[in-house]
Amino acid sequence: MTGSAIQLYTLRNVDRPFTELLELVADAGFEGVEFASRVTDADPEAVAETLDETGLDAAGAHVHIDRLEDDFEETVAFYDELGVEHVVVPWLDAEHFESVEAVEATAARLAKLADELSAHGMALHYHNHDQEFTDLDGNGETGDAEFGFDAFVDETEFGIELDLGLALAAGDDVAERLHALDDRSQLVHLKDYDVAAGRSAPVGEGDLDLDAIADAVDANDSEWLIYEYEGEDPLATLDRAGSRTKELC
Numbered sequence: 001m002t003g004s005a006i007q008l009y010t011l012r013n014v015d016r017p018f019t020e021l022l023e024l025v026a027d028a029g030f031e032g033v034e035f036a037s038r039v040t041d042a043d044p045e046a047v048a049e050t051l052d053e054t055g056l057d058a059a060g061a062h063v064h065i066d067r068l069e070d071d072f073e074e075t076v077a078f079y080d081e082l083g084v085e086h087v088v089v090p091w092l093d094a095e096h097f098e099s100v101e102a103v104e105a106t107a108a109r110l111a112k113l114a115d116e117l118s119a120h121g122m123a124l125h126y127h128n129h130d131q132e133f134t135d136l137d138g139n140g141e142t143g144d145a146e147f148g149f150d151a152f153v154d155e156t157e158f159g160i161e162l163d164l165g166l167a168l169a170a171g172d173d174v175a176e177r178l179h180a181l182d183d184r185s186q187l188v189h190l191k192d193y194d195v196a197a198g199r200s201a202p203v204g205e206g207d208l209d210l211d212a213i214a215d216a217v218d219a220n221d222s223e224w225l226i227y228e229y230e231g232e233d234p235l236a237t238l239d240r241a242g243s244r245t246k247e248l249c
Contacts (some may be wrong), residue, residue, distance in 0.1 A: 002217055002249040004242070005032035005059035007189065007228040008039070014235060018042040019050040024235070026054035028242030034187075034226050035061040035084070044081045051083065059224040060086030060161075060187055062127065068113055076120050086187055086223075087122050088161050089113075094131035097148025103136070107155040114158040125159035125187055126152075133170035153181070160184050163228075164208055165193030165200060175209060178216035186223040188213075190245055191230070200230035202237040203244045214248040225249050 006028075011021050018038060025033055033056055039047065051058065061084045067075050068089070079087065089110065096106040114124035132149035149172075153160060160181050164174045178185055190213070192206030193199070204210065217225055227245045229237065 002222050003031040003057065003059065003224050004029070004245040004249050005034055005057075005224045005226045006030045006241070006245075007034045007036065007062070007226050009036040009062070010227070010229045010234050012036065012038060019046055022047070022050045022054055022056060024238065025242075026056050028238045029246055030056070030227070030242050031246070032057040032059035032224060032226075034059045034088070034224070035079075035082070036090075037062070037064075039082070040078070044078060048082055058083040058085070059226055060084060060088050060125070062088045062090040065089050065092065065110075065113070068117075072116065076117070076122065079122075080120070085122055086125055086159070087117055088125045088127050088159075088187065090127045091129060092126075092132075094134050094148075097132045097134050097152060098136070100136065100151065103148055103151045103155055107152060110156065110158065123159055123186075125161045126156070127161040127189065128163050128167060130166045130170040133167075133172065158184070159186055161187040161189055161226075163189040163191055164213060165189075165191035165206065165228075168193050168207060169195055169198070175212035175216050178213065178220060182220055185217075185220050188217055188222050188225050189228055190225050190248070191228040200228075202229055202231065203227060203241050210248060217248070 006025050061079050096102050117124050134148045136146050136148050136151055167174050192201045192203045192208045194201045194206045227241050
């Protein structure tokens with residue numbers, strides 16, 4: 001059964017204490033949260049207590065690769081206290097996907113982290129933007145060449161947290177991509193997107209085929225469908241987002 005969660009980056013500019021944000025998320029009907037950078041400034045004990053009080057689960061955490069590589073033990077201990085089992089590298093620059101050699105090196109680098117996290121009971125995932133869809137070795141002009149993201153998926157075995165909106169913006173068929181990822185898509189980012197305007201949209205107001213996505217998430221038995229919105233005033237649409245995300249699970 002897929003759970004509904006929110007990527008807390010959505011609420012990054014909301015001027016409320018972090019634990020209060022968790023309470024707002026629970027009131028909106030979400031079942032889980034995916035942490036982003038702001039959690040590292042909060043008291044982990046207070047966060048864990050609030051999760052327990054609200055019934056929210058930790059769907060995962062976005063953790064930059066430098067922090068994982070430079071302060072691995074401390075980082076793992078911090079997120080373990082919050083009940084995090086899914087650790088997501090949220091960004092790598094386009095240069096990591098521009099050639100076969102770059103993709104292979106990136107895959108090996110992340111595979112090493114995946115092994116280290118697995119030894120601590122955590123799973124690694126990679127979250128895409130649109131820069132991964134670069135022409136591989138400059139051959140994309142032929143129309144049928146492989147893109148960096150395709151090669152990256154083929155070269156790796158750990159989880160892929162597909163950002164549906166950004167993949168759509170890059171020209172990907174996101175429902176087809178989800179089906180192809182199968183059980184590697186335990187975490188799915190429900191970011192609706194207005195392609196013509198080039199911006200994030202509240203769920204249901206963009207160009208995502210939500211029915212096709214719901215079918216793919218169900219077929220893959222994904223663990224979490226994670227809402228994200230990068231627009232202004234996210235609190236104004238939070239309740240609707242909570243109910244809509246849950247409907248799609």
